[in-house]
Amino acid sequence: MGLAHLRGALALVAGLALLGATGGTALAADQSATDNPATDKLPGVLQKAVKSGQVDVIKSFPTDVPGLTGYVLEQSGQHQVVYGNHGYLVVGRIVGPDGTNMSDQYEQKYVPKPDLGKIVDQLKDGDRLVQQGPDDAPVVYVFADPNCIYCHRFYEQAEPLVKAGKIQLQWAMVGFLKDSSPGRAAAILSAKNPVKALLENENGFDESTEQGGIKPATDISDDLQQQLKAHAKLMAEAGGSGTPTLIYKEDGQWQSKIGAPGTDWLKTHVVNDKP
Known part of the structure; x- marks a missing residue:
């Protein structure tokens, strides 16, 4: 997934950078995680972000690095882990002396896991999904922007499985990558035949300009x-930090994945045609 396709995703790093460095005392690392830590105990830059409503700090936790405290931030349903020490804010990965990615371990332990089953139920209730494939095939919910080249590649990867009746796609359209994205998404969803409109967009996709093939709607209800x-x-x-974001069921459990993983991956993890 290219950098251009992260637009509209969680922009905590940029938002915090705009605040500028300020003084403050980092929360001293204790022996346990703390839910919703007191704002006045946060590094100064996080204090400003919380007070201005840009982010919420839902948890703080001690790390294995002396004096370094981890913070789980939440914005618009997404989460990010950052670190504080003596008023400084550290954004990035913490790698141990043995090469272990400690940040991944902290994220697994402290970042809340999304309730994907609940999200699927809400998608169904929305009644604005575009279905490809038969009702009885394994389903993948696809968050997609009509100007997203990686969504287009996913469409191409999934197409032979859709035509063979081995997979069902439920497209949940979004529109944020380009100025024409909302109009194209609206054109698909408001069409008399949304599936036909989706195919028009993908079959006419211009990869050189990364533009969908359907004419954008000019009036969006x-x-x-x-x-x-x-x-x-x-x-x-x-x-989902970009499009396409996929929700699928494997071994009876809802899972999520970002990007276009390929036809073979879909066969193995969705169709369950394991080698």
């Missing part, structure tokens, strides 16, 4: 605008 926002919110809650 309030209902459609709210639906696009709802899909974007659910994508964020599912942990």
